[in-house]
Amino acid sequence: MEAMNIPHGPLLVVEDVSNVLELLEVTLRFKGYPVITARDGQEAWAIIQNERPALLITDILMPKMDGYALAHRIRTTPQTQDLPIIFLSATYVTPEDKEFAISLGAARFIEKPIDTEEFLLTIAELLTMGPEPVRKPLGEAEFYTGYRERLEHKLRHKNTQIARTERLLTTLPPNQRPAFETLLQQAKNDRDEIQAELSQIYQILEDFKNSQKKK
Numbered sequence: 001m002e003a004m005n006i007p008h009g010p011l012l013v014v015e016d017v018s019n020v021l022e023l024l025e026v027t028l029r030f031k032g033y034p035v036i037t038a039r040d041g042q043e044a045w046a047i048i049q050n051e052r053p054a055l056l057i058t059d060i061l062m063p064k065m066d067g068y069a070l071a072h073r074i075r076t077t078p079q080t081q082d083l084p085i086i087f088l089s090a091t092y093v094t095p096e097d098k099e100f101a102i103s104l105g106a107a108r109f110i111e112k113p114i115d116t117e118e119f120l121l122t123i124a125e126l127l128t129m130g131p132e133p134v135r136k137p138l139g140e141a142e143f144y145t146g147y148r149e150r151l152e153h154k155l156r157h158k159n160t161q162i163a164r165t166e167r168l169l170t171t172l173p174p175n176q177r178p179a180f181e182t183l184l185q186q187a188k189n190d191r192d193e194i195q196a197e198l199s200q201i202y203q204i205l206e207d208f209k210n211s212q213k214k215k
Contacts, residue, residue: 009034009051009052009053009054010033010034010035010036010051010053010054011028011033011034011035011036011053011054011055011056011057011123012035012036012037012038012044012047012048012053012055012056012057012058013025013028013035013036013037013038013057013058014037014038014039014040014041014043014044014056014057014058014059014062014067014070015037015039015058015059015062015088016039016040016059016062016063017059020059020112021037021039024057024114025037027116027119027120028120028123031120033123036051036053039062040062040063040064040065040066041058041062041064041065041066041067041069041070041073042064042065043064044056044058044065044070045065045070045073045074048074048080048083052080052083053083054084054127055083055084055085055086055123055126055127056070056074056083056084056085056086057086057088057123058070058071058085058086058087058088059087059088059089060087060088060089060091060092060097060101061089061091061092061154061190061193061194062193063193063196066193066197067087067089068100068101068104068147068150069147071085071087071101071104071105071106072104072137072138072143072147074105075104075105075135075137075138076137081105081134081137082134084107084126085104085105085106085107086106086107086108086109086110086122086123086126087101087106087108087109087110088110088111088112088114089109089110089111089112090111090112090113091154091190092150092154093111094153096149096150096153097150097153097154100146100147100150103135103138103146104137104138104143105134105135105137107126108122108126110122140208141205141208144201144204144205144208145205147201148198148201148202148205151194151197151198151201152198154194155191155194155195155198158187158190158191158194159191161187162184162187162188162191165180165183165184165187166184168180169181169184
């Protein structure tokens with residue numbers, strides 16, 4: 001298949017769930033797009049230093065550096081601040097989550113499970129419409145405060161989900177439990193990732209507050 005003409009480089013897809021990453025990569029390559037992949041924001045940032053992608057497609061909830069933090073770093077670095085970003089998420093889907101994503105300069109926000117036709121149409125639109133105006137990036141305190149609020153909200157949601165699933169498991173017959181045990185484990189993994197992120201954000205905000213007092 002003849003590759004599409006993309007003048008500014010490949011598409012960078014960032015996703016920590018292997019089967020989702022593979023699906024996105026296969027879908028895009030089938031349409032002729034050159035694709036490079038990363039499994040977390042840290043790996044993606046390293047790639048961006050060496051190879052400028054035409055478009056970043058990133059999940060939000062990831063280990064090491066999540067999508068919000070990656071987007072903020074991109075927007076506050078002059079060499080990358082105009083890189084178009086599409087957020088994908090099954091976890092961060094409230095209006096407030098999306099509003100925060102847009103405040104970080106995201107061009108689009110797509111909920112999982114992904115509608116393939118809508119996904120491909122969105123990519124084609126962004127690649128052909130030319131660069132969007134560069135938004136002024138959020139200040140450090142503003143970013144980390146908004147980021148903390150999103151994480152705290154998501155942690156409350158995950159804890160509620162875990163409690164509901166644990167109660168449900170006690171009432172189910174054995175043959176119905178495995179699917180919900182898998183769901184419970186994934187929710188716990190997500191909770192642990194969110195808690196780890198929150199710990200870092202609390203420390204950053206505390207350091208920022210202390211530095212402001214010394215001025």
